[in-house]
Amino acid sequence: MRDAFDTVNPIVAFVFFAFALIMPMLVMHPVLLGISLACALAWLFILRGKRAWGYILKFALPVMLLTAVMNPLFNHAGVTILFYLRHNPITLESIVYGVASAGMLASVVLWFACFNAIFTSDKIVYLLGRFAPSLSLVLSMALRFVPLFSHQAKRIAQAQRGAGMGTRGGSILARARNGLSILSSLITWALESSVTTADSMRSRGYGLHPRRSFANYRFDGRDALVGGLLALGMLCTALASYFKLIGIRFFPSYKANEATPLFIAFCVIYALTLLIPVMMNSIEAYRWHLLRSRI
Amino acid sequence: MQKEFAEKPNTAAARPEPAADERVLAAERLRARQAAEEKKRRLIRRIVSAVLILVFVPSVILVGLLEWHDRQFYIVSMLIIALSMVPFFFMFEKRRPRARELTLIAVMVALGVAGRAAFYMLPHFKPIAAIVIITGVSLGSEAGFITGALTAFVSNMFFGQGPWTPWQMFALGLIGFLSGILFNDQITTKLKLFLLCAYGAFVTVGIYGQIVDTQVVFSSAQNVTWEMFLAVYASGLPVNLVFASATVLFLLLLTKPLLNKLGRIKKKHGVFR
Numbered sequence: 001m002r003d004a005f006d007t008v009n010p011i012v013a014f015v016f017f018a019f020a021l022i023m024p025m026l027v028m029h030p031v032l033l034g035i036s037l038a039c040a041l042a043w044l045f046i047l048r049g050k051r052a053w054g055y056i057l058k059f060a061l062p063v064m065l066l067t068a069v070m071n072p073l074f075n076h077a078g079v080t081i082l083f084y085l086r087h088n089p090i091t092l093e094s095i096v097y098g099v100a101s102a103g104m105l106a107s108v109v110l111w112f113a114c115f116n117a118i119f120t121s122d123k124i125v126y127l128l129g130r131f132a133p134s135l136s137l138v139l140s141m142a143l144r145f146v147p148l149f150s151h152q153a154k155r156i157a158q159a160q161r162g163a164g165m166g167t168r169g170g171s172i173l174a175r176a177r178n179g180l181s182i183l184s185s186l187i188t189w190a191l192e193s194s195v196t197t198a199d200s201m202r203s204r205g206y207g208l209h210p211r212r213s214f215a216n217y218r219f220d221g222r223d224a225l226v227g228g229l230l231a232l233g234m235l236c237t238a239l240a241s242y243f244k245l246i247g248i249r250f251f252p253s254y255k256a257n258e259a260t261p262l263f264i265a266f267c268v269i270y271a272l273t274l275l276i277p278v279m280m281n282s283i284e285a286y287r288w289h290l291l292r293s294r295i
Numbered sequence: 296m297q298k299e300f301a302e303k304p305n306t307a308a309a310r311p312e313p314a315a316d317e318r319v320l321a322a323e324r325l326r327a328r329q330a331a332e333e334k335k336r337r338l339i340r341r342i343v344s345a346v347l348i349l350v351f352v353p354s355v356i357l358v359g360l361l362e363w364h365d366r367q368f369y370i371v372s373m374l375i376i377a378l379s380m381v382p383f384f385f386m387f388e389k390r391r392p393r394a395r396e397l398t399l400i401a402v403m404v405a406l407g408v409a410g411r412a413a414f415y416m417l418p419h420f421k422p423i424a425a426i427v428i429i430t431g432v433s434l435g436s437e438a439g440f441i442t443g444a445l446t447a448f449v450s451n452m453f454f455g456q457g458p459w460t461p462w463q464m465f466a467l468g469l470i471g472f473l474s475g476i477l478f479n480d481q482i483t484t485k486l487k488l489f490l491l492c493a494y495g496a497f498v499t500v501g502i503y504g505q506i507v508d509t510q511v512v513f514s515s516a517q518n519v520t521w522e523m524f525l526a527v528y529a530s531g532l533p534v535n536l537v538f539a540s541a542t543v544l545f546l547l548l549l550t551k552p553l554l555n556k557l558g559r560i561k562k563k564h565g566v567f568r
Contacts, residue, residue, distance in 0.1 A: 025370040059457075067514070074523040104369075105458075105514055112457045121452060134388050138401045138441070142449050145405030146412070184552055187406065191560045194398035201394045 003047055003118065004284040005277035009223040010123040016230055017119070020111045020274055023237065024104045029248045029256060031267060033103040039274035040110035046281050047117045055113045063109060064102040071098030077251040097250040114277075126213045133211035141197075145190070153186050226276060233273025240266045341436070343386070345476065369458075372513045377461045380468065383440050395566045400442055403430045407446035412453065419537045423450070424499050425545035426553075427467055431474035432482065432491070433557040434567045439471025459510055466506035470498045480554055488550060495542040504528075504535030 005013065024036045044052040071094055073085075078093025121143050128136035160166055165178045240246050245263055249255045257263055272279075403426060410422040423446060431439025447463040474494065482488055508531040512524055561567050 022370060025373075059455075063514075070523070070526075074520055074526065101514070108458050112455070116456055119456075124452075132384060132388055134392055134397055135384055135441070135445070138397050138404065138445060139449065141398060141401035142404035142408065142445060143452070145401055146408050146449075146453075149405055149409050150412075180548070187553065188556055190402045190406065191399070191556055194402040195395055195560065195564050195566075198394040198398040201398075206394050207391070 003277070004280040006118055008226055008280075009217045009219050010119075010127050011219075012223050012227045012230065013118060013123070014127060015227070016276065017111065017115050019230065019234055019237075021108055021115075023270075024107045024111075027241070027246050027248065028097075028100045028104050028250075029246055030100055030103070032246065032270060033100060033107060035267060035271045036107040036274060037103060037110065039271065039278065040107055040114060042275070042278050043114050043281075044110055046278060047114060052113075055110065059109050059113070060106040063105045067105055068098045068102040071095070071101060079253050093250055093254050096254050100250070122213070122215045126215055126217065129211045129213045136211070136213075149186060149190060152189060153182060156182050156185050156189075226280075229276060230273065233269055236266060236269045236273075369513050372510070373458065373461055376465045380444060380461070380465055383437070383444070383468065383472075387437060387441055393566070395564060396438070399434065399560070399566060400430075400438055400445070403427075403434075403438075403442045404445045404449055407442070408450040408453065411450045414541075417541075419534050420541040421538065422541065422545040422549070423447075423467065424470060424503060424538065424542040425495060425549055427471040428474040428491070428495055428498075428542070428546065429550060429553045429557075431471035432478045432550075433480045433554055433561070434475070436472045436475025438567065439473075439475040440468040441471075443467035443469070443471035458514065459507065462507050462510040463503075466503040469502055469506075473498065473502075480558060482550055482554060488547070491550060492543045492546045495546045496539045499539040499542045500532075500535045503538070504531055507531075508535075 020036065020040070024033055041052070041056075044055065048055065072090050073088075075094040075097065076089050076091060078091030078097075080092035081089045082092055082095075083090055121140065125136045125140045128139065157167065160178060160182055161168065165181070167175050167179045167182070169175075170178070237246075245257060245260075245266055247257060407423045407426040410426060414421055427439065427443040427446060430442045434442075444464040444467060447467045448460065451457070451460050451463070474491075477494065478487075478491060482491055505528065508527050509524075511531070512527050
């Protein structure tokens with residue numbers, strides 16, 4: 001099934017991801033990091049199902065472990081010395097900081113996993129096409145060339161095999177030589193056909209119009225709603241950081257804000273903002289459920 | 296330049312019809328002047344881009360380090376890296392490259408990406424850097440930068456984007472840019488090929504490896520210490536050495552044929568000259 005957030009206008013989606021990715025890096029408050037991590041995980045499980053475990057085990061966990069271990073070993077700042085390891089003080093603050101930065105990295109990695117699922121190449125080309133038309137054209141052409149080249153490589157290999165110069169038989173050296181000759185003719189073909197493509201583009205009037213993209217996203221009422229909620233969340237974040245609600249200090253001694261009612265209110269707002277995609281999915285699922293139950 | 300274009304037909308029309316050979320001479324003179332102007336503009340562009348990379352980028356990094364030396368290392372360093380790529384992309388857009396140049400760059404990017412995918416069973420043993428270096432050597436420093444940066448970006452679209460993307464883009468772009476400045480496409484002697492291979496080994500360990508490893512350091516530390524850098528660089532060295540040996544091997548194999556093919560395309564179709 002298509003994710004509910006997938007159909008949102010790419011500009012709104014991009015702002016959402018920018019917010020979700022930059023916040024953990026800017027404010028390494030443990031509570032906010034936990035919220036960010038939980039929201040990213042919830043969405044990732046909706047997006048990928050069981051395959052989300054692969055992301056967690058392969059990308060997030062190693063990064064977390066590395067950071068959490070490395071920081072206390074190399075960072076000796078902080079006033080609360082727990083013990084000495086080969087004359088180097090291991091401090092409570094650096095351990096806390098290591099854990100916090102591990103959480104930060106994990107949430108960034110998981111948000112990027114969601115980003116990869118949502119931001120397909122056509123959206124990137126759509127976003128870039130406005131202010132970098134040439135680059136986005138190169139991007140979309142390169143993306144198309146990759147499968148084209150592998151297809152052409154197969155065709156060349158088949159032809160070579162028909163001529164008795166395949167990569168299946170013969171000594172290793174002969175096979176390598178035949179493989180290289182396949183690569184060589186592939187490259188020549190690719191370069192020549194690129195010029196043909198360019199001529200064809202030119203004769204169809206490339207460069208006369210401003211760039212337009214294949215996918216045309218409208219900015220509809222739902223985009224406005226999502227964008228408005230997002231803007232509200234970002235405004236609250238800016239206000240919270242202006243009034244020093246979410247400040248945190250690790251060195252020389254750890255100091256975070258106490259759980260004042262205002263801080264808790266901000267946490268709720270932050271969580272709701274990051275949960276926009278998850279909420280959209282559940283609304284969609286609920287609507288589907290209603291439709292089905294009516295039949 | 297623009298002004299001359301506009302004025303030339305007017306003056307020609309105002310004068311009485313000149314003799315045929317005179318017109319041919321005038322056309323030739325115009326063409327020669329245009330060629331000279333083009334050459335001058337290319338030189339200026341080269342100087343500007345060299346100034347950008349050698350002065351602008353380090354000064355941005357320096358300001359970033361001095362201004363935010365104890366806060367938000369990670370995000371600031373990432374922003375610096377991303378911003379330092381903007382001038383290159385901007386200049387590339389600004390000169391409105393021809394369709395042939397765009398498709399040629401796209402082919403080189405696709406070759407790099409396909410090369411990374413083709414060697415998926417050998418971790419870190421990739422021809423990416425070699426292809427970017429050859430592109431820079433043959434098509435010039437600007438195309439080298441664009442190819443390097445976009446190869447990193449596009450291949451991450453297949454293998455997963457992450458906080459490392461801007462760093463890889465910048466590092467590969469820099470490799471392509473420098474190879475375009477340091478070498479021309481006349482790699483004819485064994486000595487020149489050896490120099491190119493040495494350059495390839497040096498930049499993959501010294502530039503690509505260091506930049507990407509620096510990202511690891513910044514990602515995990517608030518108080519960055521020298522021991523931390525050393526530890527990360529030391530632990531990244533084996534990976535970088537594998538990548539460097541792959542680069543040298545692919546440079547040895549690919550430089551001559553690829554330069555030949557690219558040179559032929561350049562000559563035949565009049566691009567990137």
